[in-house]
Amino acid sequence: MRRLDALVHYLILTALSVVCLLPVIVLALTAFKTERQIFDTSWSWFFMxxxxxxxxxxxDGHIDRYLKNSLVISIAATAITLLFGTMCAxxxxxxxxxxxxxxxYGTLVLRTLPPAVLAVPVFVIWSTWGINDTLSGVILVYVALNLPFTIWxxxxxxxxxxxxxxxxxxxxxxxxxxxxxxxxxPLLKPGLAAAAIFTFxxxxxxxxLSFILTNRHTRTLPASISNYITDTGVEWGKIMAAGVLIALPPLVFTFVAAKQIITGLTAGAVKG
Amino acid sequence: MISARISRAVPYVYIAPAVLVMAAGLLWPIAKAAQLSFYDWGMGTPWETARWTGTEAFVAMLGSPQVWTSLAVTLAFVVLAVAAEMCLGVALALFLERPVRGMRVFRTIFVLPMMIAPICVGLIWRYLFDASYGPINHLTGLFGIAPRSWLAAPETAFLAMVVTDIWQWTPFVFIMALAALQGMDTAVTEAARIDGASTWQTIFLVKLPIIKPILIVTLLMRMIDGFRGLEVIYVMTFGGPGQATDLFSLHIYKAAFVSQKLGVASALSILLLAIVTLLSLAVLLAANPLRRRESD
Known part of the structure; x- marks a missing residue:
């Protein structure tokens, strides 16, 4: 009876894992397909x-440039957020x-500020400050958005x-x-790791925000996705390849530091 | 206390950088949005050409059927998706609560949908639901169901948005509920068992009441996210067809950068800010990390 219990337990967990993973696998597989294979009406698991x-x-897509912008912005935003956030906390x-x-109390409330609220005024203010279309402009807004959560x-x-x-x-x-x-x-390492992952x-x-605040030189990887969505349709092969590049670092983080991620996710309500 | 021994200026030196950045990047833009909502001003034109319109933008906002539709869509989305996520997530946590070997691997997998970019989530599901070559049509075809243009019809597009959110966020509820259950004092459930409580009685009369505060915070956090989110739906449907999936955050974006109505977009931003701040204060009432520590 106990063994049957355990079996059911694992069966459900496995089924749930498949549901979680399958869409991500579809993304990865499609990125490696040719146009013809993608437009085939039947889905194929095995292909060249x-x-x-x-x-x-x-x-053709200058993705190396976007990749570099994304890296610079993410690393700088994470480093600055951690430094300022730790000091303030x-x-x-x-x-x-x-x-x-x-x-x-201000930081607790600002934690949930919707990016859509910032879109218009930040675009206007950044223009007058002359930091529109610059990497530092994007870094500034990301640091500001991340600080409340990090501090808390x-x-x-x-x-x-x-x-x-x-x-x-x-x-x-x-x-x-x-x-x-x-x-x-040194005693804050677990907290810093969780904060770093969420900021990054x-x-x-x-x-x-990146889409609004950058031009084609300063565009980040996610914002470059829009290049592949045209009036005539979506260039699925290319967009999925870009999608894989975007999804890769978070995937790596998840497998390396799942424990810290769960710390960050549950910190607010569960203990702390 | 240490602070007595050092200069009064020290705390201000520590908080200054963070406070300055938050003032420049969050508070000042909020003030700017409030200001812009009282003006009629075109982006790219000099500020001197801006026309004071008073509360016109707010009146226009409240009188606009599109705004109400967008609010209704968002509310329906939040209620439906969050209810499904809470029920599924908590049920799964109750069922799978007993620690088993290898749970860490499974938890890692469950975190994945929340970690990858919302824009990727939108892409993936737009492809899955695609009318002509989407894997979902292929799957339903195996059961003899005719292919559909899921994202082209209002009802199915709305449901597709809900399904995508359930896929992405049920694991969050599951992880929160699981952490709560595993943090529970086992003596309580043990006592219930000895007193002869059935499994269902233990769940509804003991476990759920104990983890209720955490569930409430989880619920509110999911609701807030429902109002904040726009990236998944930006890629999936861009709010269409018609306004079927026009979430409020996306509506603001479109008002500002598609229709170029800065005043109205700013007024909408203020409304969104009010809604989210109310929910956020509710979170503080349910679980205030500051007050709890001080009462310890």
């Missing part, structure tokens, strides 16, 4: 894979100061570091900034 789509998006968790309440996630981690540890370091002659770098930072994910995946 071709690299033509990838070659096309790299050679540390101050919120450790100091009592005027404006602390406003700041902490790291706040929970810093709270759990015993204050005695810092006091001991202070008595040993560590200044406040050294206490932060030498004592606190947003910066790497984000489409609408």
């Amino acid at each position: 894979p071709t690299m033509d789509n990838f070659r096309a998006v790299i050679e 540390y101050a919120l968790a450790r100091f009592r100061f005027l404006g602390r309440g406003t700041l902490s 996630l790291l706040y929970g981690f810093i709270e759990q570091v015993p204050e005695e540890l810092e006091e001991a370091a202070a008595i040993d002659g560590c200044g406040p900034f050294r206490v932060f770098w030498v004592v606190i930072l 994910r947003l910066a790497w995946n984000e489409f609408i």
